[in-house]
Amino acid sequence: MSARIDWSQGPVPCVDCGRPMRPSHVRRAEWPGTLTCHGHGRCSSCAAKLRRAEAQEPEVPATPTRYVWESAIPAASSIPQAHWVTEAQGAVARALRERRLVLTARPDITLVHGRTPRIRCVCPVRPMTDTEAAALARRGLGTGDPA
Ligand SMILES: [Zn+2]
Incomplete structure (x- = not known):
């Protein structure tokens, strides 16, 4: 699956928390109220959370x-x-x-x-x-x- 994000329509919500994000090359002043996208469609805190989760053995099977x-x-x-x-x-x-x-x-x-x-x-x-x-x-x- 492609991880490309289309920024042409403006801010894109983080896939986990839904807060609006901007691409890393855009400054905060240009797109006020946005967070920098840290990859895989996630903001920095959600990307960090995902990395921590991946580093640990899941306690329960993730299969819904x-x-x-x-x-x-x-x-x-x-x-x-x-x-x-x-x-x-x-x-x-x-x-x-x-x-x-x-x-x-x-x-x-x-x-x-x-x-x-x-x-x-x-x-x-x-x-x-x-x-x-x-x-x-x-x-x-x-x-x-x-x-
Ligand atoms: Zn997020």
Whole structure:
């Protein structure tokens, strides 16, 4: 993949923190409020962070994974949908803990209407570290056994 950046439209956001950047040959006064690009589309602090991260063994696999949770909800019910969504989130949190997974972003929640209405949560996840499992356990949120 090419790492070239097109500066013709002006400042370009850092790929990690999103702050506006300028090419190294442009002075700060020329493009006010920008940071110098330090390569690979990153500002200096993000480039340094990446170098530090690469220097260390990753604690958990970097491969993003997905966990899909789905459950039927009563078709004719006086319980408002907002309540089912919240119940589902609680159930998803428990299911993730039992599998020693943590969310890396908000789950994508879909209500599937029809004869058998369902609620579906697509969760971006990664494996939980032992430290995270211990932190949850201290709050009374038990996890499953280590894989
Ligand atoms: Zn940055």
